[in-house]
Amino acid sequence: MSSINKSRREFLKATAVSSVALSSLGLQLNIANVNAAGVSDYKALVCIFLAGGNDGFNMFMPTSEAEYNTYSSSRQTMAIPLANILPVNNVEYGFHPGMPEVQSLFNNNNLVIVANTGALIEPTTLDDINSKTVVTPIQLFSHRDQEQFWHSLDPTGQYQTGWAGRLEEKNYAAVDDSLPINFSLSGNNLWQSGSNSVPYTMSSAGAITLDDIDAESSDPTIQQRSAVFNSLLSKEYTDPLMQHYADTQKISNVLSEKVDTALALNNNININWPDNKVSAALKTVAQLIEAKTSLAEQNRQIFYITFGGWDTHGNQLESHQQLLTELSQSLQAFYDATTAMGLQDSVTTFTASEFGRTLTTNGDGTDHGWGNHHLVMGGAVDGGKIVGKMPDLTIGGDDDYSDGRIIPTTSIDSYGATLTSWLGVNADALNKIFPNLKNFPANEKDLKIFV
Template sequence: MKTSILNTLADRRNFLKWSCQTALGSSSLLGAIGTLASLGSASVAAQTAPGYRALVCVYLYGGNDAFNLLVPTDTAGYAKYQKARVRLAIPQADLLPIASKTTDGHTYGLHSAATELQSLFAAGHAAFIANVGTLIAPTSLADYRAGNNLPPQLFSHYDQTNQWMTSRPESSDQTGWGGRLADLLQSPNQANGLSMNISIDGNNLFQTGNTTVPYAMNQSGVQDFDRLNSSDPAERVAAFQAMLDQGGASINLLERQQAAAIKQSRALGDTVRGALATAPNFRAMFPANDLGQQLKMVANLIASRSQLGATRQVFFVSMGGFDTHENQPALQKKLFRNLSQALNAFYNATVELGVANSVTTFTESDFGRTLTNNNNGTDHGWGSHHIVVGGGVAGQKIYGSMPDLTIGGASDAGDGRIIPTTSTYQYAATLGQWLGASASDMATIFPNLSRFNQANLGFMR
């Protein structure tokens, strides 16, 4: 059998080409290549800032209609909301009341499925950032109608997702703001080669920098190379290793680099698996839904941070199903319940680990949705509300300006598409500074931040 395998794989160049194509489907190799490039790129901020900190991005694919998550409950505010939403309005009696420390003359409540978020907010561990969206500059209704400083391809899933992830709607830049943070903050203490950016949901633009790519895993852990698992024949593994050794000694630079990346990937995978084996069993009950299990893996990685040598980390997880063109009331009940339960379980896990003040979870989504309905759903919108959770959050507050929910009013770009009043620039910069980037770093990571009168929204302690 061994001879047969060696004969089959006799051509080293073809073998290495095959092995890299196979491995490119593996998160481990992509992570290894990225971290080999990013080592040594740390800024002074990451070297001097004490302690551990992590950001966890929860991306809500499809465009979350948060106007049904955070709803005015006072008589005048609810009347506007109900008139705009028609078939989609949550009954006033079903809304879960919240008492915000900030006030704009209205009171607010949460969707009835968000009971855990209500508790997190009441305890001061969660905040809402109102009416965030992709903005090139502050934009009024008159600006919108005149076409002044508008992001390209508004209301497009693909384009708006990219703009949220880059936080640079004015540019075709293919680096994400999480990636640019890692370019500056990748810690020299992460000497084992693990990227500061770890994705539990594949590769993504948000975590991709100029010298950094995410180390991608899944909710079950590190993915093995296809046909080279421990249960596969030892002869096959030995043959693979022999060809890697030949590639590493090749006079061809590409072959040497390919072999080195694969070796690094396999070694790094073993390191991560070994670290994860030390993670505790959490008392926090993670829901069985996909987001809950992704966040459980993030909690396991955070628990293993000492073994991994991590001082700064950015995680990416996601949840789909928010493109609610039809059947929105039933879909939102499930979506908000799953989101609320998963965020609560993850926060409780960080409390168990003693790092609640050092881990901040936040949401992003393609866009908000229209206040108007099409039958039993909504269309693509613009501004929307977002959630930030963690012990470092200055919680029990609603930050930013809540929009006027009047159809045809000052906030309506048309068909109930709400013009944002807070930019992704401001939202991301506030989180980036908390992670450890300096104020001067902001000009590099967010070049147009100076166009907005408040660079830091103040929702982080």
């Protein structure tokens, strides 16, 4: 069994909460098995959360003369020169020059743009805001609050469960001690947390295990420590908390060995992976997908990766290019991996971010915005197009809340519901998973992302 060296504090932060919550009902885990819902085909969602607030309006930009001039005027020193924008088929828009792989994915109909998406409780216009006739999410431009809203979509601000966690609990029957459908390579998170369940958390290197606990070690000290630890776990305790911890740790040991064994046996995807952290995480996701049969034959899986560094208040032109290049190269490699497995039509990858950036500049960067563009990639998408409504990028225009903070026209509820529908979840369940969905028109509950 592989082991990740971590201090006790680091280990507890990364795994203890999820290990305990994973067995929050003792051995009766609230874990998903899609087969129980009568689903036989395999599908997976992969979320890449661009933490900090990606500048989507410098990721995908207009190329027609009139709209580019508006963009350039609003963005000032942040504007990408028109000659550098990577044009695409069918629409007068293009990608940032650091994203040739994403340009290719779009032109090959394997990627769509979901336009001007953001935190909304109900349809919102500037007139609605000015007349105070609309409810908006609390603390709109706060990293923490907007990340939590994206994860939970809770208009009350209680933020107790996430929509991927609710998806698991409301649609898939619980079974013994199998792995959940929710996997996180970025620690415990609200998005994948339900009332009685959390994701299985791991790292890009594999399962996270206790340091220096290994019964098969050649070190006598570690052998002795492991024997004592396993002896403590095997005891029966009258204290319910102690018994709960022992039961949880035993299950964690079993699942860790199952995951690492599966990863070791499924490392045959012959892809040139870029040398960066998000690519390393996606490579592990690809291995987990390849290992789906040995991991309890799950037919639905949801993966979560946090990709940080997008809070570009300074040095944006340089840092944003680096981030977009890393994202673009990693997306292409992951798509190639799913194609090598013959699963490109069964895996959909999408981006998320707590908010966009201001169109205006603070001199060397941008500030916290609202609406944003997102990417959805996979063989099942109806690619090479823009889904949703592109905004007017005029400073002081009808779509500008203030200082170039663009009011979103596509809600996160609609975005998430469309992705979730692709998994096979019905309309009744969608309204329970997405609390604000009922506030939006019927045509926004299916954004036509998929073929």
